[in-house]
Amino acid sequence: xxNQLQVIRGMHDILPADIPVWNQLEDAYRALAESYxxxxxxxxxxxxxxxxxxxxxxxxxxxxxxxxxxxxxxxxSLSLRPENTASVVRACLQNGLLQDQQQRLWYSxxxxxxxxxxKGRYRQFHQFGAEAFGMxxxxxxxxxxxxxxxxxxxxxxxxxxxxxxxxGSGECRQRYRDVLxxxxxxxxxxxxxDSQRRLLTNPLRILDSKNPEMQNLIDAAPELQHSLDQQAxxxxxxxxxxxxxxxxxxxxxxxxxxxxxxxxxxxxxxxxDTLGAQGTVCAGGRYDGLIEQLGGKPNHAAGFAMGCERxxxxxxxxxxxxxxxGCDVYLAMRGDNSSAIAHRLSESLRDALPGLGLIVHSGAxxxxxxxxxxxxxxxxxxLILAESEIESGTVAVxxxxxxxxxxxxxxxxIASQLASFI
Numbered sequence: 001x002x003n004q005l006q007v008i009r010g011m012h013d014i015l016p017a018d019i020p021v022w023n024q025l026e027d028a029y030r031a032l033a034e035s036y037x038x039x040x041x042x043x044x045x046x047x048x049x050x051x052x053x054x055x056x057x058x059x060x061x062x063x064x065x066x067x068x069x070x071x072x073x074x075x076x077s078l079s080l081r082p083e084n085t086a087s088v089v090r091a092c093l094q095n096g097l098l099q100d101q102q103q104r105l106w107y108s109x110x111x112x113x114x115x116x117x118x119k120g121r122y123r124q125f126h127q128f129g130a131e132a133f134g135m136x137x138x139x140x141x142x143x144x145x146x147x148x149x150x151x152x153x154x155x156x157x158x159x160x161x162x163x164x165x166x167x168g169s170g171e172c173r174q175r176y177r178d179v180l181x182x183x184x185x186x187x188x189x190x191x192x193x194d195s196q197r198r199l200l201t202n203p204l205r206i207l208d209s210k211n212p213e214m215q216n217l218i219d220a221a222p223e224l225q226h227s228l229d230q231q232a233x234x235x236x237x238x239x240x241x242x243x244x245x246x247x248x249x250x251x252x253x254x255x256x257x258x259x260x261x262x263x264x265x266x267x268x269x270x271x272x273d274t275l276g277a278q279g280t281v282c283a284g285g286r287y288d289g290l291i292e293q294l295g296g297k298p299n300h301a302a303g304f305a306m307g308c309e310r311x312x313x314x315x316x317x318x319x320x321x322x323x324x325x326g327c328d329v330y331l332a333m334r335g336d337n338s339s340a341i342a343h344r345l346s347e348s349l350r351d352a353l354p355g356l357g358l359i360v361h362s363g364a365x366x367x368x369x370x371x372x373x374x375x376x377x378x379x380x381x382x383l384i385l386a387e388s389e390i391e392s393g394t395v396a397v398x399x400x401x402x403x404x405x406x407x408x409x410x411x412x413x414i415a416s417q418l419a420s421f422i
Contacts, residue, residue: 010115010123021312021321026108028154029128033106036147038130041105043087045112049077055086055290057202057260066113080112085287085303086294088131093296102134108308119276122309130284131303133291138239141266141286141302142246148270148282148304149248155311156320160281162248164239164268165256167224168232170289173264176227177203183221190217204257223254235265262289266302274317275310282306326378327357328422330400332370335387342385345395345411352415356422375400381421383414397421 007013014022030040049069056062068080081087084107092098092105108128115121130147132140145162152160167173180203184191191199192214195206207218228236243250258267267285275281284304291299315321329349333342346360359377361370367386374382384396395414397407399421409417 008123010117012122012124017324018312020324021315022308024322025155025308025311025315029106029108029151032147032151032154033128033130036104036143038104038106038132038147041088041091041107042109043081043084043091043107045081045110046078047081047087047090049079051086051090051294052079052082054294055089055260055262056082062113066115068112068114082113083111083305084109084127084129085131085290085305088129088303089290089294089296089301092133093291093294098133098291098296098299102132104130104132106130119313126308127305128308129303129305131301133301134299135302136288136300138235138266139242141268142239142242144284144302144304145243145248145268146246148306149246151306152270155315156318157311157314158318159274159314160270160272162243162250162268162270163253163256164243164250164266165224165253166228166232166236166239167257167264167267167285168228169264172224172227172229172232173204173261176222176224179222179227180204180206184217187217190214202260207255207257218255224257225254232265239266258285258287260287262287262293264288268304270306272314274314280307281310281314324378325357327359328379329356329358329381329383329418330374330377330379331358331360331383331385332367332374333361333385334367334370335385335390338385338387338390341390345383345385345414349415349418353419356418381418 033040049067052067053063062082067082069077072078088105088107092103097103106129108126110124110126112124114123117123130144132144149162168176181199184195184199184203184206188196188199191206192209192211195209195211195214198205207221209218240250256267256269263285265286265288268283269280270282271279272281273279282304284302286300286302288298288300291297291301312321331342331346333339342360346358349356349358359379361373365373371382380399380401382398382400384398386396389395389408393411394408395411397409397414397417399406
């Protein structure tokens with residue numbers, strides 16, 4: 001079928017059979033975030049391109065190569081959001097949510113980047129996130145880490161480890177940037193083209209290079225900890241103390257950086273070795289500089305984002321994914337007026353039993369084919385309305401998953417009886 005339309009490369013359909021595990025993940029995150037005092041915020045999928053140019057940076061791969069950007073009918077450049085932190089900050093500034101107040105916010109939704117598709121990395125992908133504003137101490141950074149740790153526990157996921165690092169203050173970061181530039185300039189002939197470009201724009205990103213030919217050079221680079229001042233060291237020590245008391249294991253990874261200038265102090269990643277190259281399932285840190293960068297007054301901010309598709313892969317691989325439970329009851333029928341009576345009965349059952357999963361057969365078909373569909377639906381019980389039941393005002397109850405005799409129950413009593421069967 002050469003003319004049949006296909007999904008865009010790097011994007012994917014989430015089919016009915018996959019929805020239960022998505023609901024499992026979304027319901028668990030929503031309940032957990034709200035239990036920590038985080039309130040949901042929803043931002044548009046489309047934003048002005050300038051928002052991401054100012055927040056992420058015009059010389060980053062995301063803005064230069066990966067964003068889906070286009071001009072609207074008024075000639076204004078718009079982009080599908082590649083991440084949501086900038087949108088949340090923009091929404092808070094625009095709506096006055098950061099004026100002399102603290103905020104704990106969470107979000108979920110699709111993001112878009114034109115990357116090379118592979119397992120765990122898509123061009124449309126979904127994220128959960130949490131953002132906290134107006135709190136300067138390491139305690140809020142620890143809270144975000146503890147929230148994520150409890151999420152893994154609630155999902156029953158194993159093999160996820162925590163890596164942390166400190167970038168220090170803006171002054172510390174600038175000192176380290178200068179040291180890095182001097183070091184890499186002394187070895188400029190060993191840098192690949194991307195790293196040579198980053199040397200002039202964002203040298204910390206060189207530390208993220210996955211080029212195996214550069215790993216020895218990167219491993220020998222000066223470490224950021226030597227550029228930290230006393231205040232930054234004390235801030236990081238406070239974080240580690242909280243994590244130690246909470247018995248959260250972690251590794252200090254000196255090569256863990258965020259290449260964007262608005263990051264400071266704590267950065268962290270939750271990583272796994274079960275997903276191949278796409279091992280990061282959650283990443284975050286403190287980004288005090290972003291609010292001012294987007295036009296607000298200087299303020300404190302920290303947050304994280306986690307990848308839903310990667311977490312779902314782990315739930316499936318570790319046998320923790322919820323499957324489709326099917327419906328509870330399938331209502332089959334035959335005979336004149338049976339459809340009208342069946343729908344009246346089904347609506348009365350839905351009134352009496354609000355959580356009932358009930359499918360009413362539609363589309364005609366023999367009684368035998370209806371019972372095959374009842375079995376395929378996963379229903380535990382089939383209700384049967386035939387001529388004799390319609391005439392007597394009863395309904396037949398057939399147990400599909402248990403060895404029990406078929407029952408005949410008055411239609412006026414079926415709701416109360418059904419509640420004891422399912």
